[in-house]
Amino acid sequence: MWVVKIGGSLSHDPALREWLTRLWEVGGGRVVIVPGGGDFADAVRQYQQEWHFDDLAAHNMCLLAMAQYAILMQGVVPELVLASNEDRIRRALRDGRVAVWVPTDLMRSTPDSMTNWDTTSDSLAAWLSTSLNAERLMIVKSCEVEANAPLEALASKGILDRRFAAYVRDANYVVEVLSKSDVGVMRDRLLNVAV
Template sequence: MWIVKLGGSLCADPVLVEWLDLLAQLGGGRVTVVCGGGSFADEVRRVQAHWQFNDLAAHNMALLAMAQVAYQLHALNPTLRLTTSKTDIRRVLQKGQPALWQPFELQRDQPDAQTNWEVTSDSIALDLARRLNAERLVIVKSCAIDPQQTLPQLCEAGVVDRRFGALSEHAPFPIEFLHKTELERMRALLLGDVRQLG
């Protein structure tokens, strides 16, 4: 089972539809899509900066932002089946369908190590991949990704959040970073076409 994280910045990009089509066509039974919060999460940041409320509230609001984007993606491609838990994800995948996760289960009543802006949807996707014993994590970004950069350098450059590096240590699965234009590379990964991956 694979986790594919689509960055929130893709939400207003025409290429989003192509990504959803690809994952719907080739991801049945093995792909779970995790989406960023996009402009909804940006609004949470703006409102928190204005009102200066705590990170616990912002965390829960940001998770709802991710859930709203999931509703958007499902509306654009209903083949992706909405899920809200590990059990739900496994049920959908066992039916041979691709899953689309809404992280309601991560909402908190009390603050913990995850309830701050150092943990974004990238680390949330990584955590889900660990909890589901995933075979691979693919993170799709709109920003430029230097293939020569190490993971710590990507964290330092802000490509992924600060916690991602530590959380990814000794991950028992490969982690791939793809630019939004690399649809054919994603296709090759899903098809196991090693000739196109060199």
């Protein structure tokens, strides 16, 4: 099973439809898509600056932002299956479908290590990959990404969140950070491991 996190920065980009379509075409039964937060999460940042509420509220609002992007993705490619927990994800995969994670089960009533702005959908995708015992995690960004760039360097440039490298340091899955133009790379890799 692969986890493919698609950055919220693609939410207004024609590349989004291409990524979702290709994942649906070749990833049935093997792919879980993690949505970023995009404009929806940017709105949370603006509201937090305006109203000065805590990071716990912002975290929960950002999970809803990711849920909105997940619903947008299914609106673009209706064959995708929305799944809010591991059981639903695994059911979708058993049915030969591609799941889109709706992370509302991670909403919190008390702060923890995830309820801060250093932990974004990138790190949540790593958390899910570990939980699902994934084989590969692909993080798709709208910007160009240097091949094999160190994760710490990508975090220092703001391409990945600050906690991502720590989340995947001991991961038993392959981690790749791709640009939106790398849809063919993803497709070829998925086809090469087809069962």
